[in-house]
Amino acid sequence: MNQATDDIVLEGLGEEGGARPTSWYMRPVEIIASALLVVIIGVLLLGVTSRYVFSLPVVWIDEVASISFLWLAMLGAALAIDRNEHLKLTLFVSRMGERKRAFFETFGSCITGTFAGAMIYPAVDYMIEESFVTSPALNIPNSWRVSAIAVGLVLMFLLMARHLVVNALRRDVVISVLILVALGVAGWLLMPVFKGLGYGNILIFLVIVVAACLFMGVPIAFCFGMGTLCFLLFSTSVPTLVMIGRMDEGMSGIILLSVPIFVLLGCVLDATGMGKAIVDFLASMLGHVRAGMSYVLLGSLFLVSGISGSKVSDMATVAPALFPEMKRRGYKPKELIALLATGAAMADTVPPSIVLIVLGSVAGVSIAGLFNAGFGIAMVLLIALALLARWKATVEDLKGVQRLSFAAIGRTALVATPALILPFIIRGAVGGGVATATEVSTIAVLYAMIIGMVMYGGIKPAKLYSMLAETAAMSGAILMILGTALAMAWALTQTGFARDLATFMAGLPGGWLTFMAFSIVVFLILGCVLEGLPAIVLMAPLMFPIAKNLGINDVHYSMVVVTAMNVGLMTPPIGIGFYIACKIGNVSPDEAMGAIWPYLIALLVGLAVIAVVPQLSTWVL
Template sequence: MAAASDTVAPLSNVDDVAAPRIGALLIRPIEAVSALLLCVIIVLLLTGVASRYVFSYPVVWIDEVASISFLWLAMLGSAIAIDRNEHLRLTLFTGMIPRRLQEFVHTLGLVLTATFLLVMLQPAVEYVMEEWYVTSAALNIPNSFRVSAIAFGIFAMLGFIVSHAVKASTLRDLAVSVVFVAAIVGMLWLLSPTLLRLGNLNILIFLVGVVALCLVMGVPIAFCFGIGTLAFLAFSTRVPIFVMIGRMDEGMSSIILLSVPIFVFLGCILDATGMGKAIVDFLASLLGHVKAGMSYVLLGSLFLVSGISGSKVSDMATVAPALFPEMKRRGHKPKEMIALLATGAAMADTVPPSIVLIVLGSVAGVSIAGLFTSGFVVAMVLLAVLAALARMKASGERLGDVRRAPFQTMWRTILIAAPALVLPFIIRSAVGGGIATATEVSTIAVLYALIIGIFLYGGIGLRNCYDMLVETAALSGAILLILGTALAMAWALTQTGFAQQLAAYMAGLPGGWIIFMAMSIVVFLILGCVLEGLPAIVLMAPLMFPIAKNLGINDVHYSMVVVTAMNIGLMAPPIGIGFYIACKIGNVPPDEAMGAIWPYILALLVGLVLIAAIPGISTAFL
């Protein structure tokens, strides 16, 4: 579990055997180039920070080279994620169908994904040709050098999908799936004149129905959005498919998103060096002897570790192995530990540097510094609510032979943990104080973590470092492809006029902002269960944030409410993906933990109501 993104564990069924890697000889050059690109991005950004703040001589072309490298990293990483089966997907429903039918549904999903990529390949090539006439401001080179990454990435993903389908599927399933998809496409083409007259009903057919069906089939979420949007544009509008490539480019190319792969890499360093474990050991020596002490340590560790990695998966994978054995010895039930782990990770997701907050700031145009400052306070409120519940549940905890840690032990653990403890405060203070952007701070944090990890925490081997770079590329590619296709789908929604109709409907509701806030909580709780945070943010932010602003709701306040609601939904069984990640990390059957998590979910909902009802919690320190 050394990965540092929230898109690792749910990518395949827990009961499934990992699929063999396809085309190892072809993927190795792509992995090597991706690792090199990530290094180039980090070095470029560090050079830019040094030239700007140390020598007061900004290098204007650095951002352009970093932007080119970033899009190539995103698309090559998406191809690696296809090869590794690491694209986020919903597998709850596919696990309910018979095994033989599962194989056919899996093949059908592969054929649908391949069809989408095949259709998008020609517009991607046309987009490259069109962008040849657009030159960059500093380097004065055609923009085709940057956007050709999209065409190459689509081609590479198509190759890996086809190879996987041929090797992993039976000839019968493959033939039936191809015929079935061809028949559906032909039928929709024949019905397109009728569909054109249906108006906004096509939103329900394609952007809801087709996307939902693909989700149920276990198609990766990025391709669910892509398939639904492509079908909507092709069969119910006269908008050329070419436009969709431009929207995907826009969704993946924001300069703010440059910090995403760097913070993912930072989480990998955290796991590899043991910096997170040092923080856990320090908190255990400080609080482990009190009633509910280990629960406090678990929550506090998630809070602090999240300030370094920015990832729920990395947080849980770091904290659980270090604390669960001692918690079991003290009488904690495994199901209660999983419940606290899952909801604690949801609590800590607004602690900077949160990848969700970075993406939200990029998509909705909200200040990253404001989100980081508010996210810290909101997490403190949720931490207090969960800690109070943990104390209530600690009545049966066995503390007979537990003693306060000796002063020497406490002093030793704080000395070891101090360099790691400094890092989250560097990140928060630098971004929140406006000293540097989130992207600049991410590169400084990586440099700091590498130096500290090498000299104080045992170092990182070259092979291990290369593996982390490739893993970061794959996870970042999976995240960024979701952002691209989700933004294309959100754009398609806005072009229908649906956003304006929704805004008018919301504005006409009785109760003003209070009712709107309540409806937003319900919507994002459900989306958090089904889609996970990032795609839900990109899909809904363009629709909901303008309405919130018209109702007088502060952007940062609304951001905290929707992100907290999504995090709660993510951990809510039976659909919430994060709940199953926590169960997998803690090695506890989901059926056993499902009943225990609801009091903790209720506690988070109480905290969410407080955050929604009292805007000052989110805005007092801005």
């Protein structure tokens, strides 16, 4: 891998390298989106207070939150376009020469703009149809809510058009448009052929088209969207209006309200230093023992993940606090990256994992059950990584390292305690059925803001606004993926493919163990290419019914596929998470690639144990 690989733009979910400030002409949208996030948190807190304190449920809370949420999702998705924060795979484009890279970036932008523009008319049609539906509590037309989809698509189309006019070479734009027009005409002429291909259309449109877009650096949400749009237009008689309905469904699940709030919680964690307080406490307790700093790194990822719900936030919090001391003790940078990346993969089942929340929403699995099981599963992986870290720590230099006094440990514990108890509050409240994930997320944000103000110096107003804007864009990018991925999953199921796949899997020798091994391979591969959320939304509607028919517990299966997916995410040379870890640790991927394999093998051993021993996932249910 050359220097171009080191400069991979890892847009999305807050990665460094690709994001840019909001343009001046999008500032009004940024202000509105930030205000909507505040409204959502405010009305949800009002609902929690009225229900639990005054026993007076407010019936219009969910409707206000739902309307605000869809507008936040679509305006946030437009902001993510402007800020270059949509998740995309740029591994292949970045390895091209400068001229080819510029052309494919332009071609990818044309694809993104084409999808947004093509969906505007169906979105307006959908808005008109929904105007005849009246909301039960507020008694207003549902078009007030779904008009957000049309507005967001118009903004995204205009932003892509402006980007092409201002930043791209005119020749590249003309060639790209001509290619897309030619492909569209060819698809239209071949419609009779496509309609007779059956499952062949899945390969052409939902695999090849999506993969081609992905390799050209098109944002993942638009890869799914373009593949599904072509599938519906050229091989079926289904109106594209239906696709807008499925996108609406994918972005509007009430449980998904907790996603932007947990994203904001991760920002609060970074801004207040609560995560660093946890790291300092663990270091004061374990830093003097052999492999102690490795234990601190893994334990910090485990606990910090329980607050932020974001792998990127976890790694960005832990690495700067621990890497300098670990390097002083003789750890090589490549070993640190390997431990950081696999530790982040281990921690993704720790509540409040956004992946678990999304999985519970799309697959109909109990969020409480997932949160209860997630701690135990993460512990299995933590033990596997800790054992390997201890074995590899024989070269550690402990010269001059002393055990801290109980008084010093006590001081760090006092500072860290408010942060330490937060993940247990979240897990206990949701897992115990005291409150929903959405309610707990709002309480957690309020708690973190108050504690941050009292104990950790607070957050300046300018920083708070920046966090709100960042959360809006990040949430929009996530929710746009969920919307288009659910539309694609719906298209797959409507072909009968899911039914035939279930029949095929049921007939394989070996029963549920064979299916489990197949699932692990599938999610390992998808985790490498797609990242967690789109892989989950795309495959859950297909795989979970099969698992249930084979007698596999939903929570057990969830733990297996989430773990497999996260191992794939950190697996080079494609795994996006691996490159994020390299960026955060400022280490060349070339250097770190060889060191990560023993840690990945340790995770795979832990995954095999989790897969064949269902009781590890189900004993808490």
